[in-house]
Amino acid sequence: xxxxxxxxxxxxxxxxxxxxxxxxxxxxxxxxxxxxxxxxxxxxxxxxxxxxxxxxxxxxxxxxxxxxxxxxxxxxxxxxxxxxxxxxxxxxxxxxxxxxxxxxxxxxxxxxxxxxxxxxxxxxxxxxxxxxxxxxxxxxxxxxxxxxxxxxxxxxxxxxxxxxxxxxxxxxxxxxxxxxxxxxxxxxxxxxxxxxxxxxxxxxxxxxxxxxxxx
Numbered sequence: 001x002x003x004x005x006x007x008x009x010x011x012x013x014x015x016x017x018x019x020x021x022x023x024x025x026x027x028x029x030x031x032x033x034x035x036x037x038x039x040x041x042x043x044x045x046x047x048x049x050x051x052x053x054x055x056x057x058x059x060x061x062x063x064x065x066x067x068x069x070x071x072x073x074x075x076x077x078x079x080x081x082x083x084x085x086x087x088x089x090x091x092x093x094x095x096x097x098x099x100x101x102x103x104x105x106x107x108x109x110x111x112x113x114x115x116x117x118x119x120x121x122x123x124x125x126x127x128x129x130x131x132x133x134x135x136x137x138x139x140x141x142x143x144x145x146x147x148x149x150x151x152x153x154x155x156x157x158x159x160x161x162x163x164x165x166x167x168x169x170x171x172x173x174x175x176x177x178x179x180x181x182x183x184x185x186x187x188x189x190x191x192x193x194x195x196x197x198x199x200x201x202x203x204x205x206x207x208x209x210x211x212x213x214x215x
Contacts, residue, residue: 024063116146
């Protein structure tokens, strides 16, 4: 496990800002690459002087926006029927699409902003936004703002929680020591993400007996 973590951290380091942009663009698309494994390692390297802290946030925000913009325009171009028909082949089952659609229908433009802070709908919100042809300027503004906030939170975690311990990549024992010392922070992050996941699942669940108006 230590070797894999070191390999990933070094990958994030060696790819530079273009790598952060690419990885975050993938995270905002249909590819299952969590932002939680991109921005914290980049912020860790910022604390070591490899990157600039604000540069990491900016690169992460740019990448998130680029991926989200591609999702918007592709969905707007191909339409809902093709997304439903072929979505399973690109990690978008109809059940996930329906949740994103319910979220957007309930919260509209504000839903795009908050979606960037939440699991489940974060990387999917561009699909219903494109399908319903939301104004692209509004979509862009909400996406950029929400992405910047989320990247800032993750960058703070990577910089403040693990960034001051450069020795964690030296050997497994050092990493265990760091994880033990900062265990409460990792537990807090996991709990927050779990709560957000549960909240999104409840808010986007189909009401019992209700008709599906988004089909």
